[in-house]
Amino acid sequence: MRIAFMGTPPFAVPTLAALHAAGHEIVAVYTQPPRPAQRGKKVQQSAVHHWAEEHGLPVHTPKSLKSPEEQEAFAALDLDVAVVAAYGLILPEAILDAPREGCLNVHGSILPRWRGAAPVQRAILSGDGETGVTVMQMDAGLDTGAMRLVGRTGVDDKTAGELTDELAAMGAALMVRTLSDLHAFLPEAQPDEGVTYAAKIDKSEARLDFLVSAVQVERQVRAFNPMPGAFFELDGERYKLLAAEVIHPAGTVPGAAPGTTLDDSLTIACNPGAIRATRVQRAGKPAMDAADLLRGRAIPQGTRLA
Template structure:
């Protein structure tokens, strides 16, 4: 099929690679424009842009698709279909209508649950037992289009990074499967019940809240790994907790206020229960096991964390 691929972050790369390997004709790759990144603010291309360049695919990076000129350029590609994976720009109706078979999206949840920008993190935070990928026929709404195929996977114990990588691979294989026989995967409307929205993650959400249960705090740790990183502050320094285990689940630890360390191994009281950090990162330092970090910077029992 003659395809335009539209994606930006690493999550989208496996789908582009799978379509390329399957022999589809990729007429153009659309990605968000290069932007300053990291501390040095050096302008960097997106992961999709880099992959497309490395494989000799033409790349377009418009800031918007709202102009008549951009829409005409897209229509001139004479596409069978467009494939979208975490592109990050709104597709106007003229873009949705241009390909003969419309636009398909790889969405990282089991729709209609977790429509929106951060489905993986929200599924972990909510304690969902499973999540997945939906191949969706796009319409003008926010992830409201009809579904062609759903894949599922357990969420238990996985970080957002782990789960995103897994879902990217599942979605790539599913998209190739759907394109091999579009007629066999007829679009079905989403159920009206069970709609939830996955709002974009705000960095302020990553500050650990020890006033909630240890189970919820551990979910917060996994949901914000690798970014933005769940953290607490001590003496004006930020410490990220990259992995933690729940101890004393469901129990209120006698005499321990939430946010206070219970021992010298960074076991922290929650409400109820406690968590013990197992992997951490100090500001400007590499990630390391918590025990190693504590040998260099002890945090004794009775320390209150903010």
């Protein structure tokens, strides 16, 4: 098929690669413009941009698709379909309507649950037992389009990074399967019940809140690994908590205020319960096991973490 691909982060790359490997004619790749990134603020291409250039695919980086000029250029591509995966720009109706088969989106949840920007993190934070990928026929709404194919997987104890990688691979396979026979996977309207919205993650959410249960704190650790990284502060220094285990899931720890260490092994009181840090990263330092951290930086019992 004659395809335009539209995506930006690493999540989108497996779908682009799978379409390329399947022999589809990818006539254009749309991605977010290069932007300053990381500490040095060096301008960097998106993951999709980098992959597309490496494989000789033409790349377009408009800041918006709202102008008549951009819409006319898109229509002139004479597309069978556009495939979208975490592109990050709103597609006007003129873009949605231009390809003969419309625009298909790889969305990282089982719709209608977790429409919106951060479905993987919200699924973990909410304690969902299952999530997945929906291949959706896009319309003008926010992830409201009809579904063509759905894949499922357990959330289990996966981090957001691990789950995102799994869903990216699943979405790539589902999209290739969908395009193999669009008439076999006809659009089906989303259910009216069960709609939830996955709001964009705010960096302030990554500060650990020990006033909630140990189970919820551990979910917060996994949901924000690798980005933006759940953290606590001690003596004005930020420590990212990359992995933790629930020690006391429900019982209140006598005499321990939430956020207080219960021993010298970085076991932290919550409300209720307690967690034990297993993987930690100090600011500007590499990640390490908590035991290694504590050999060089003691955090004794009774220390209050912020």
